[in-house]
Amino acid sequence: MNASTEVYRLIAFLVGLIAFAALNAAYLVWLERKVCGHIQRRIGPKEVGPYGLLQPIADGIKLMTKQVMLPPQVDPVLFRIAPALVLIPAVMSFVVIPFSENLVAREINVGLLMVFAFASVNVLGLLVGGWGSANKYAVISAARCVSQNVAYEIPMLITVITMVMITGTMNLNEIVMQQPDITRWYVFRFTASPLAPVAFIIFFICSLAETNRAPFDLGEAESELIAGFHTEYSGMGFGLFFMGEYANIVIGTSLATILFLGGWQSPVPFIPGGWWWFLAKVYFLIFCVMWIRWTYPRTTLWGLLNLSWKILIPISLLNLLLTGGMLKLMPLAGGAG
Amino acid sequence: MIMGAYFKDLFGGFWSLIVGLAITIKYFFQPVVTLQYPHESLKMTPRFRGHIDLVADPGTGEPLCIVCGMCQRSCPSGCISLKGEKPEGAKKKVLTAYTLDFTRCSLCGLCVESCNFGAIDFSKEYNLAGPSREAYVFDLLKRLKDRRSNADADA
């Protein structure tokens, strides 16, 4: 592979990924409205296009044509860069996600590390947006978002470290390769870690909290803080926050899929694996995210921090110790351990 | 003991969350209960209190109203105004104008109750939208005539 084709490949992938992120966000909104509609025993969008399928397009056009208001007191620089700070890291993280064996923009050895590096930038966007808005509700929201993200990165990273100990690599595609069928998915690999399903649940809860999804949507908390950090945003400023949020959900669920559910691999040997498996698993997890959102009330900041420090961190540490012990006692046959 | 409470809280809480999810997924697969309003609509109940309308004498088609003004006096918000005159040789007054200012009406129905002749009744109309305030000053006499001519046209 020479240098120029590599550049073209990357550009093509980037364009594709941004398009994917945008379309995905638009249609996840549609899906969210449909899911919540049916959970609440109503239909959801239905007027624009069949099953309301054109609704996201109409919404997108509306958002793009709306004026981007700049309220008088805001910090103009911070206010403008915040939405980009949320969206760009999310899109960048897609670069290392293996949609299938070959469908990956750039396979790098520390892919997992890179995703988490970018995930940490996300919270900076929320902080900057909330601070720059010069709105008391937004500032409270920004403070909440930061403390929440900091608290939840710890159990999440401990869990990921456990997984890296098992897999022996940070290359996402290699992690997927190690899980060729359902019995060897890491969520069920009790030989590696007796608490594997618990680790999966911890990872899932943390990714909910990291992406500010209900029941951890303290930053948006519409009944307390109006709309939180994006209270002052209109038009596409708000649209970018929205896209960023949904892109982050996809990243979170993709990682869960890759680390625990075998990524693009088929669960059973007689059906070939591929990107469709990956998307099916990711969308199933996203459905669960929505299902959870439309079931539970919101936690408070104390409840959230209690959950993190008193439950998630001790259990993930226990998991780390147990896994370390297991790996020492009986090294994995399939994994690199 | 404290550890016991901790684990009880942990597992009990986790179980309560699972139960919650089970309930919402149960409703997810149940049929929707909403009515797709502009495409379909409910029939109003017979007692539905819409704005008032004049009742016509089934024989002559003329309004039953004898212009006693009871409805006007009973109205708390003063939204009814009516006029009548006594034509030469006639025994009773004849209604010449009956307007309802619907912007002020609170749909309490005291006018209908006060009427001793059954000359006003509630309409079943609820699709009321208009571009201006003036659109809600109803000329009930005209509405009655329109209804009659519509009925004639249908017949």
Add this chain to the structure above:
Amino acid sequence: MSELALSPNQETFVLNLGPQHPATHGVLRVKLVMDGEYIVSAEPVLGYIHRMHEKMGENRTWAQFMPNTGRLDYLGALSYNHGYVKAVERAAGIEVPERAEYIRVITVELNRIASHLLWFGAFVLDLGGFTPLLYAFDDREMILDLLESVTGARLTFCYFRFGGVYNDIDDDFVTGTREFIKRLRKRLPDYHNLVTKNIIMIKRLKDVGVISAEMCRKYGATGPVARGSGIDYDVRRSEPYSVYPEFDFDIPVYHEGDSMARYMVRMDEIEQSMRIVEQALDRLPDGPVKAEKVPKIIKPAPGDYYSVVEAARGTFGVRLVSDGTNTPYRLKLRSPTFSNLSLFGEAARGMLLADALALMGSLDLVIPEIDR
């Protein structure tokens, strides 16, 4: 927690909650002095939809004021209708036929269930859960349909008359109500499983927003707020009126005084109201629904009269001063949430913003009734 928030020389800021805010359920404004997320002081600012109903009353005949009562508390309009007709009946000495009293009790209790269901949904919405609201609306809609079929309106019923009710109920209503109660009995366990037992709810409501019984007394709190603080006070029981003494029902009382207790009181009241409706339907007597001897123009003897009923939110009182003419000389409407909200400022001090909003939700505010 409260020491932290109330220590001197702290940098505080003022947060204007409302008048347009999702958690205030209408146009209520709360001026909060905040220390971070802790509330240093909270001061409700009222009057955004003040309509001076009491002056309106002085300019109308006794009967003409009836539609106004339903517009005080649009969620429990029938209780307010009842409170007013009861006061005027007492002043003018009008007897009410038994069937009419039964119909009043049935419709008022249905209205109470509807009000509590809506509160349940809106309260969970305050806490960030959206779905229970629509489940509750589904059930409430059935009640509204039933009441519409009798009264002709869905919200501002204006159904009671001096000496009876506007028109009789029919068999469809009776069977429909029985079916509805059967349906709600099946749905309530779902509500409890989805919301009441949910660990997030419990963590948010237990021991949060504690109001002591003494505080309730000092502020004149009534209804579920007082009963959640261990005060066994319900006008239906302690000052019996209408045909309530004939029914067997419990007054749920919880002693914790926290938001959870107020929540549980209302949820239990739904069940008790269903019991009352069932018994009333079983024993519904025949007869007229309107007293025959009610004069067309009512002129109560000069003097003052007071009458209270148990509305969905607490004690609704009507004080009438008559000068013997066909219009009230003075009409005072004592609304329950006015007193219930007045303790918010003291109760919310030192609380977290999110908890204070849960407390405010648990007070079950209906702003038109506070502002009148």
Add this chain to the structure above:
Amino acid sequence: MEELVARLEEIAASVSRADYDAKGYHLDVTVAPDDVEKAALVLDEAGYTLEAITGVDWLGEAARKAEAEAKAAYAAAKKAAEEAGEEPPEMEPVDTSGLKDEMEIVYDYTSYSHLFRVMVRCRVDRDNPELPSIHQVFPGADWHEKETHDFFGIVFTGNPDLSPFLLPEDADYHPLRKDFSA
């Protein structure tokens, strides 16, 4: 209950039992404006709660009363004169200009534990309506006093803030006064 009545009788100008079924309250207590706080303290100690405070504007009541009394006196005089066979005297016009109008403030108390409603009322001069606040005894009275001040212009001395509460911030009128019309 009897003890409460006895204690109220010490303070009040008059205490009378009312027919509950007809009136809706049991005890009708009239106190001097300066004694409302004492009455509140007695009721507070007895475990009562304050349900509401309100006012009644008795504009023209004194004049009406004087006229009615004069009429009654005249009727009696006329009757006496007729019986004595004398010429009935002319009725003299009643001079009501010196009469002072009053406003009434009503406090409704009730108890959670037993059914006994106590109504405490007092009258103040309509031109200078002032009486002490009871918010120190019942903090809940604060809002009711504000409302009553809004509607009637009655000043509760000691209330921390009597700026318009339910009325708009700039309201300088008192709508429930009988001489107010919108």
